[in-house]
Amino acid sequence: ALSLSVMAGVAVADDMTYPVPPQDYVAAATEERDVRALRVAWSVDMGFAPVNRDVRRAFSAALDTLSNLGCRLTEAHPLTTNPMAMWNLFACCEGYSSEGPLLEAWESQMSAGTADLIRAGRDLAGWEYVDGLHARAAYTRAWSEFFTVHDLLVSPCMQLTAFGVDLLSPPSIDGVAVDPFFDDWCSLVLPANLTGQPAISLPMGFGDEGLPVGLQVMGRRFDDATVFTLAAAYEAATRWVDEKPPFSG
Secondary structure (H helix, E strand, C coil), X not given: CHHHHHHCCCXXXXXXCCCCCCCCHHHHHHCCCCCCCCEEEECCCCCCCCCCHXXXXXXXXXXXXXXXXXXXXXXXXXXXXXXXXXXXXXXXXXXXXXXXXXXXXXXXXXXXXXXXXXXXXXXXXXXXXXXXXXXXXXXXXXXXXXXXXXXEEEEECCCCCCCCCCCCCCCEEXXXXXXXXXXXXXXXXXXXXXXXXXXXXXXXXXXXXXXXXXXXXXXXXXXXXXXXXXXXXXXXXXXXXXXXXXXXX
């Protein structure tokens, strides 16, 4: 909240910054506030994502906590499809523009698969990128309309707990095969990235192997303070922020 207080608002040297209404982010994150009036939508999978059972259990317990806080909970999510293809288009195009120049001098020192990921955007056409911008605008409108009815949306942050550092992606989630090349295992965090909406990740317990599980709280665009308000209330009502996973090895 303190960092956002410094970063928020217009910077004349950055055309991607926006004027925002005055908000006291630190107060939203530190003051005890009544959350009973908040209209909180919830979805365990946003209608498209496989989610492991231990993550589902932790999320169910988080919903119990929010219910005990008095939030007005409704199971709902925008009627949009899996945004992975749209995300891949932007990630590949922008990734090649950003990291492509590094290949000539540094490819031999890159870890396995990195150069292939960078090159994935090399042959995409400009018209594909522009079409993607139009698709993202329509996608953003659908999410903005959803947040005229709901104040916040909560979901799991990741669809599974951490997998080994020797893997680029897990082979499957909840029995559903995962694309080994792209980020098919983190699709629940893509909507906020694509639409520019504020989202925060909070600890909400541990999975079957003792690894952390995250709760995502997403709000309407430019309403970061409300996200902080619910996040702070949830943290105060749980012990997870002080818990550590077991060490091994």
